Amino acid sequence: xxxxxxxxxxxxxxxxxxxxxxxxxxxxxxxxxxxxxxxxxxxxxxxxxxxxxxxxxxxxxxxxxxxxxxxxxxxxxxxxxxxxxxxxxxxxxxxxxxxxxxxxxxxxxxxxxxxxxxxxxxxxxxxxxxxxxxxxxxxx
Amino acid sequence: xxxxxxxxxxxxxxxxxxxxxxxxxxxxxxxxxxxxxxxxxxxxxxxxxxxxxxxxxxxxxxxxxxxxxxxxxxxxxxxxxxxxxxxxxxxxxxxxxxxxxxxxxxxxxxxxxxxxxxxxxxxxxxxxxxxxxxxxxxxxxxxxxxxxxxxxxxxxxxxxxxxxxxxxxxxxxxxxxxxxxxxxxxxxxxxxxxxxxxxxxxxxxxxxxxxxxxxxxxxxxxxxxxxxxxxxxxxxxxxxxxxxxxxxxxxxxxxxxxxxxxxxxxxxxxxxxxxxxxxxxxxxxxxxxxxxxxxxxxxxxxxxxxxxxxxxxxxxxxxxxxxxxxxxxxxxxxxxxxxxxxxxxxxxxxxxxxxxxxxxxxxxxxxxxxxxxxxxxxxxxxxxxxxxxxxxxxxxxxxxxxxxxxxxxxxxxxxxxxxxxxxxxxxxxxxxxxxxxxxxxxxxxxxxxxxxxxxxxxxxxxxxxxxxxxxxxxxxxxxxxxxxxxxxxxxxxxxxxxx
Numbered sequence: 027x028x029x030x031x032x033x034x035x036x037x038x039x040x041x042x043x044x045x046x047x048x049x050x051x052x053x054x055x056x057x058x059x060x061x062x063x064x065x066x067x068x069x070x071x072x073x074x075x076x077x078x079x080x081x082x083x084x085x086x087x088x089x090x091x092x093x094x095x096x097x098x099x100x101x102x103x104x105x106x107x108x109x110x111x112x113x114x115x116x117x118x119x120x121x122x123x124x125x126x127x128x129x130x131x132x133x134x135x136x137x138x139x140x141x142x143x144x145x146x147x148x149x150x151x152x153x154x155x156x157x158x159x160x161x162x163x164x165x166x
Numbered sequence: 167x168x169x170x171x172x173x174x175x176x177x178x179x180x181x182x183x184x185x186x187x188x189x190x191x192x193x194x195x196x197x198x199x200x201x202x203x204x205x206x207x208x209x210x211x212x213x214x215x216x217x218x219x220x221x222x223x224x225x226x227x228x229x230x231x232x233x234x235x236x237x238x239x240x241x242x243x244x245x246x247x248x249x250x251x252x253x254x255x256x257x258x259x260x261x262x263x264x265x266x267x268x269x270x271x272x273x274x275x276x277x278x279x280x281x282x283x284x285x286x287x288x289x290x291x292x293x294x295x296x297x298x299x300x301x302x303x304x305x306x307x308x309x310x311x312x313x314x315x316x317x318x319x320x321x322x323x324x325x326x327x328x329x330x331x332x333x334x335x336x337x338x339x340x341x342x343x344x345x346x347x348x349x350x351x352x353x354x355x356x357x358x359x360x361x362x363x364x365x366x367x368x369x370x371x372x373x374x375x376x377x378x379x380x381x382x383x384x385x386x387x388x389x390x391x392x393x394x395x396x397x398x399x400x401x402x403x404x405x406x407x408x409x410x411x412x413x414x415x416x417x418x419x420x421x422x423x424x425x426x427x428x429x430x431x432x433x434x435x436x437x438x439x440x441x442x443x444x445x446x447x448x449x450x451x452x453x454x455x456x457x458x459x460x461x462x463x464x465x466x467x468x469x470x471x472x473x474x475x476x477x478x479x480x481x482x483x484x485x486x487x488x489x490x491x492x493x494x495x496x497x498x499x500x501x502x503x504x505x506x507x508x509x510x511x512x513x514x515x516x517x518x519x520x521x522x523x524x525x526x527x528x529x530x531x532x533x534x535x536x537x538x539x540x541x542x543x544x545x546x547x548x549x550x551x552x553x554x555x556x557x558x559x560x561x562x563x564x565x566x567x568x569x570x571x572x573x574x575x576x577x578x579x580x581x582x583x584x585x586x587x588x589x590x591x592x593x594x595x596x597x598x599x600x601x602x603x604x605x606x607x608x609x610x611x612x613x614x615x616x617x618x619x620x621x622x623x624x625x626x627x628x629x630x631x632x633x634x635x636x637x638x639x640x641x642x643x644x645x646x647x648x649x650x651x652x653x654x655x656x657x658x659x660x661x662x663x664x665x
Contacts, residue, residue, distance in 0.1 A: 098188075099186065102182075103182065106178065106181060118228060118230045119178065119228055119229065120229040121229050121230035123230060
C-alpha cells in the first residue's frame with residue numbers, strides 16, 4: 027500500500043475524536059440528542075476510517091470477525107434481556123419502572139441499557155458489513 | 167403464565183433465540199434450538215387460540231404504557247387463528263430443514279452458513295407473528311420490515327446466482343411496498359392523531375370524507391397489496407419463489423403472503439371499517455383483480471416449464487381467491503377467504519416440500535427432469551398427488567372446502583361472474599397440475615444423465631415426515647371441517663362486528 031503521510035497523520039488525529047464523539051452520543055443519549063443507533067454508526071465510522079487508511083487486515087487482527095458476530099448478537103440480547111428482566115420482576119416487557127427503587131431512576135437505567143444494546147449491535151453490524159464487502163477482492 | 171404474558175413470549179422467544187443461533191458454531195445445535203423454539207411457539211399458539219375461543223380477546227401493554235399512547239398487542243379470534251397457522255407451518259418447515267444439517271448432507275444451503283439461515287428464519291417468523299398480534303399501525307410497519315429483511319436474506323441463499331437477482335428485485339419492490347404503507351400510516355396519523363388501531367377505527371367514520379384520509383387509505387392498501395402480490399403487483403413473487411432454496415419457498419408460501427393477507431384484512435375491515443370501504447371502489451377493485459389473478463396467472467402457470475415457477479404462479483392465483491373473499495364484503499366471503507388461507511398454507515407448503523425432495527434427485531427443476539419419478543419415489547409422488555388434488559379442489563381434500571365456501575359466498579351475493587371465475591380457475595389448476603402428474607407417472611425418463619444418481623435416491627427421513635404431516639392434514643381438513651371452518655367463521659363474524 028502506498029504511504030500517504032498526510033492521510034495517515036490526519037486519520038490518527040481524527041480517529042480518537044470520532045470514537046470519543048461516538049461514546050458521548052451513546053452515553054448522553056437519554057439526556058440530549060443522540061442514542062444507540064447514531065452512536066453505533068459514529069463509532070464504527072471511526073474504525074472503518076482506520077481500516078481504510080491502514081488496511082482491513084490490521085483492523086480484523088485487533089477485532090476478529092468472530093468477535094464482531096458475537097458482539098452483534100450480544101447487543102440484541104442485552105436489549106431483549108432488559109425486557110425479560112422487567113418481566114421477571116413482575117412487570118410488562120420493557121417496563122423500566124421496576125428496574126430501580128424509584129421509577130425515574132428505573133427509566134434512566136432501562137433506556138441506558140437498551141440504548142447500549144442498540145449501540146453495540148449497530149457498531150458491530152456496520153463493521154461486519156464493511157468487512158464482508160472489503161474482503162471480497164481475493165475471491166473473485 | 168397468564169395468557170397476556172404468553173402473547174409477548176411467543177414473539178420474544180424466536181427474537182431472542184435468533185442471535186444465539188447466529189453465533190452457535192454447530193449447525194446441528196442451531197437446528198435443535200430452532201426446532202425447540204418452533205415447538206414452543208406452536209404450543210403457545212394452540213393455547214392462545216383455545217383461550218380466545220373460550221373467553222374472547224385480550225391485549226398486552228408493552229412497557230406498562232396504556233394504549234392508545236403505548237404500543238398494544240391485541241389478540242382476537244382472527245389473529246389467534248393466523249398465529250396458529252404460522253407457527254404450525256414454521257414447525258413443519260423446521261422439521262423439514264433438519265435434513266440440511268444431517269450427515270447425509272443435503273447441500274441446498276452450505277453447512278457453514280446454516281446457523282445464519284436458522285437465525286434468519288427465526289427473525290422472519292418473529293416479524294410475521296408480530297404483524298399478526300400488534301394493535302399499533304406503526305409497530306406493524308416495524309415488524310413488516312423485520313420479516314422482509316430476513317426474507318430477502320433467505321431468498322438470496324439459493325444455489326444459483328440468479329437467486330441474488332431475485333432477492334434484489336424483491337428487496338426493491340418490497341421496500342416500495344413498505345414505504346407506501348408508511349406514507350399511508352403517516353397521512354392517517356396526521357388526520358387521526360393516533361397510531362392505535364382501535365382508536366383509529368373509532369375515529370375513521372368522521373374523517374372518511376377528507377381527501378387526506380382517503381389518500382392515506384389508498385397508500386396503505388397499495389403497499390400491502392404489493393407485499394401480498396395481488397395480481398398486477400405480483401411480479402416479484404415467481405422469481406423469488408423459483409430461485410429461493412426449496413425449504414425457504416415452502417416456508418414463505420405458507421406464511422409470508424398469508425400474513426400480508428391478514429394485514430390487508432386487518433387494515434381494511436377492522437381499522438378502516440366495513441361501512442367506510444363499502445362506499446369506496448375498493449370491493450369492486452378487489453373482485454376485479456382477484457378474478458384477473460385467478461384467470462391470468464393460472465393460464466400463465468400452464469405455460470411454465472420450471473416446476474417451482476409453475477407453483478409460484480399458482481400461488482398468485484390462490485391469493486386471487488382470498489382477495490375475492492374479501493371483495494364480497496360478507497361474512498361468508500371472509501370466512502371463505504380465511505379458510506382458504508389455512509388450507510392453501512397446508513397445500514402449497516406441502517407441494518413445495520415435495521418438489522424440494524424430488525429436486526434432490528434431478529438435474530434441474532424443469533418438467534421433463536421429473537419424468538418417471540412416480541415409480542422411483544412412490545411416497546413423495548403420492549404426497550404430490552394428494553396436495554395437488556387439494557390445490558385443484560377435488561372433494562375429500564382441504565382445497566375443496568374453501569373453494570366450495572367461496573363459491574357458496576359468491577352465489578349468495580348473486581355474483582355469478584365470480585362463481586364462473588372460480589370454476590374456470592379450478593379447471594385451469596387441473597390442467598397445470600395434471601401436466602405435472604402426467605410427466606411424473608406416465609413418461610419414461612428421457613435419458614439418464616450422469617448427474618442423475620440411478621439407484622441411490624436421497625429421500626431424507628425428516629423431509630418425508632414433514633411432507634406427509636401436511637399431506638395428511640390436507641386430507642383431514644377436507645373430511646373433518648368442523649374445526650377449520652367454524653373457527654374461520656367465528657373470526658369473520660368477530661372481525662366484521664356482526665353476530
